[in-house]
Amino acid sequence: MHPTPRDSEPSAPVIEVQGLVAHYGEREILHGVSFAALRGEIMVVMGGSGSGKSTLLRHLLGLERPTSGSIRLLGQEITQMSELELYELSRRIGVAFQGGALFSSMSVGENVMLPLREHTRLDRETMRIMMRLKLEVVNLAGFEHLMPAELSGGMVKRAAFARAIIMDPAILFCDEPSAGLDPVVSSALDELILRLRDALGTTIVVVTHELESAFRIADRITVLDRGEILVVGSVAQVRESPNPRIQNLLHRRFEEEEIDADAYLARLTGEGARRA
Amino acid sequence: MAPPGSPSPSLRALEDLGRATLRAIASLGFGAQLLLDSIAWIALGRRRGQAVHAAPVFSEMMQIGVRALPIVSLLAATVGVMLSIQGIYQLRRFGAEDQVVIGVAFGMTREFAPLITGILVAGRSGSALAARLATMTISQEVDALRVMGINPVRFLVVPSLLAMLLVLPALVVWADLVSLLVAGAYVSSELGMTLQAFVLQTLDLLTAADVMHGVWKSLFFAVLVALIGIVDGAAVSGGAEGVGRVTTNSVVHGITAIVLTDMLFVFATTR
Numbered sequence: 001m002h003p004t005p006r007d008s009e010p011s012a013p014v015i016e017v018q019g020l021v022a023h024y025g026e027r028e029i030l031h032g033v034s035f036a037a038l039r040g041e042i043m044v045v046m047g048g049s050g051s052g053k054s055t056l057l058r059h060l061l062g063l064e065r066p067t068s069g070s071i072r073l074l075g076q077e078i079t080q081m082s083e084l085e086l087y088e089l090s091r092r093i094g095v096a097f098q099g100g101a102l103f104s105s106m107s108v109g110e111n112v113m114l115p116l117r118e119h120t121r122l123d124r125e126t127m128r129i130m131m132r133l134k135l136e137v138v139n140l141a142g143f144e145h146l147m148p149a150e151l152s153g154g155m156v157k158r159a160a161f162a163r164a165i166i167m168d169p170a171i172l173f174c175d176e177p178s179a180g181l182d183p184v185v186s187s188a189l190d191e192l193i194l195r196l197r198d199a200l201g202t203t204i205v206v207v208t209h210e211l212e213s214a215f216r217i218a219d220r221i222t223v224l225d226r227g228e229i230l231v232v233g234s235v236a237q238v239r240e241s242p243n244p245r246i247q248n249l250l251h252r253r254f255e256e257e258e259i260d261a262d263a264y265l266a267r268l269t270g271e272g273a274r275r276a
Numbered sequence: 277m278a279p280p281g282s283p284s285p286s287l288r289a290l291e292d293l294g295r296a297t298l299r300a301i302a303s304l305g306f307g308a309q310l311l312l313d314s315i316a317w318i319a320l321g322r323r324r325g326q327a328v329h330a331a332p333v334f335s336e337m338m339q340i341g342v343r344a345l346p347i348v349s350l351l352a353a354t355v356g357v358m359l360s361i362q363g364i365y366q367l368r369r370f371g372a373e374d375q376v377v378i379g380v381a382f383g384m385t386r387e388f389a390p391l392i393t394g395i396l397v398a399g400r401s402g403s404a405l406a407a408r409l410a411t412m413t414i415s416q417e418v419d420a421l422r423v424m425g426i427n428p429v430r431f432l433v434v435p436s437l438l439a440m441l442l443v444l445p446a447l448v449v450w451a452d453l454v455s456l457l458v459a460g461a462y463v464s465s466e467l468g469m470t471l472q473a474f475v476l477q478t479l480d481l482l483t484a485a486d487v488m489h490g491v492w493k494s495l496f497f498a499v500l501v502a503l504i505g506i507v508d509g510a511a512v513s514g515g516a517e518g519v520g521r522v523t524t525n526s527v528v529h530g531i532t533a534i535v536l537t538d539m540l541f542v543f544a545t546t547r
Contacts, residue, residue: 061423083427084324090425101420104411115424118326163424 012075014039014171014203015060020069022055029055031227032069037220042197042204044214047224048249056224057175057207061095062086074170091119094164094202098176100156102148102163108135109144112163119167134162137199138192154185158192165196172196174206178213186210190217211250215239223249303511307503310429314437317430326427328434336439340401341447347400348393348447349454355388356380356455357462364466373467377477380459382486386546389451390490391538394497397444398530402505405436406526409509410519418510437502444498445491452487493541500533 013036022030029052037043047053058064060071062078071078076089102111112131116122122130135141138158148156157177164172174193178186190213197204208214214221221238223230223246231241238246321327363376409432412418421428460474508526512518 058419061419063419063422087326087425087427090423093423095420095423097416097420099415101416103417103420104415114426118424118426 094169341443356459405505410512
């Protein structure tokens, strides 16, 4: 395993992002994003659609390479890592994707066991026991033989959680855990996230646009808006922030962009329409 | 669609052509890279801690090969009979009907068996591969593999590629056998010769090189069908509609590539 010197220091940031600039094609999506997440905390990255939160997550996962800036996970700089080094690191990172991303050709149990099968030399019976343990944690005991298509939306997400934690990761990323779920199921998932943190001491990063869920589970919140971080702070700090853009987000006010008369005229007459 | 103030239509057409060409070249490059990557994973996978597993290769072989046997047999038999009918009809003008064996034997082994099998596998399995990869890309399953530290080329591409390489030549040899036997049955009943005579004559005429000509070609087809399915599938954008589009693309691209490659192969080896 790779040495991770900062790993042992309790208060060292587990995730450290500095000056992250990211482009999608020609368009700059993230304009110098910086934040850090500490060991064992639940950090919620909150933002509306188009805020760049999905882009930020893809960079944190090493799925995209940034234009500039640095990302350190568990003390290791990932932006310059080779593919194989990333694979090595990813054994200590779990991800629960928005739609679950379970492999449809495998049963729930096989899905959950897949990382073990690929990365360990455990015998099959041990893997089965570990898989059932994790299914117990997410309240899916007894569902190992079902196929993903036979599960409800909430169950798919819980199975995805079980797969994400099968290797006992140091960091768990959750993409929109409550999206597409009814309030009861979604609050059950919030409980699950809290329980995972308490049980495993995992650092959890939740990317969401759901205010209620964010306030319920967060130790700290990072508010992302149009590719910039508006605030990083506790739930109370975010709630009391004087920043009008944050208040707009909190009160679900649609923010009208200021109208520049010249630009408006240009758009209407077609000049610059191609740019828009 | 064209926004006002955009360049003239002819300039736009040129621009589109340029863009399409660039895309095509990019796809070719991606395909070549996938092939090299696949070879690297087959050779070095175990050392990198990511061995290529045998089980998915076998299940792919089952799907691509064994399940295709009935339809391959049907088409091979049909083409064999068709060639016999056409051959007898043409040769009757010279009173040389009994020479039809030459046409059928060479035509099937060198040309029609690999071509028909290749096209069939492109339509049956190349498209399935594209659809599967596209669906997996859209539902973030490919991302999930990568964040689990599992290389998608090793996990998804290599098994399909290997299965295709192992199965397509076998299917071609099977198609040779079926078509020649069925054609033999037809010719012998039509010309009043025995099936035994047909078989002996065929064995006498055919050399291993003729059969291998078809088998070698099918190896090229196998690589093409697998890579095109994967490259097209990975290029998916949009939801279910996008999956349908790339699936269709993979069939069209696959068949075109097979026919063109066939011609180039024949041109290079047979003149």
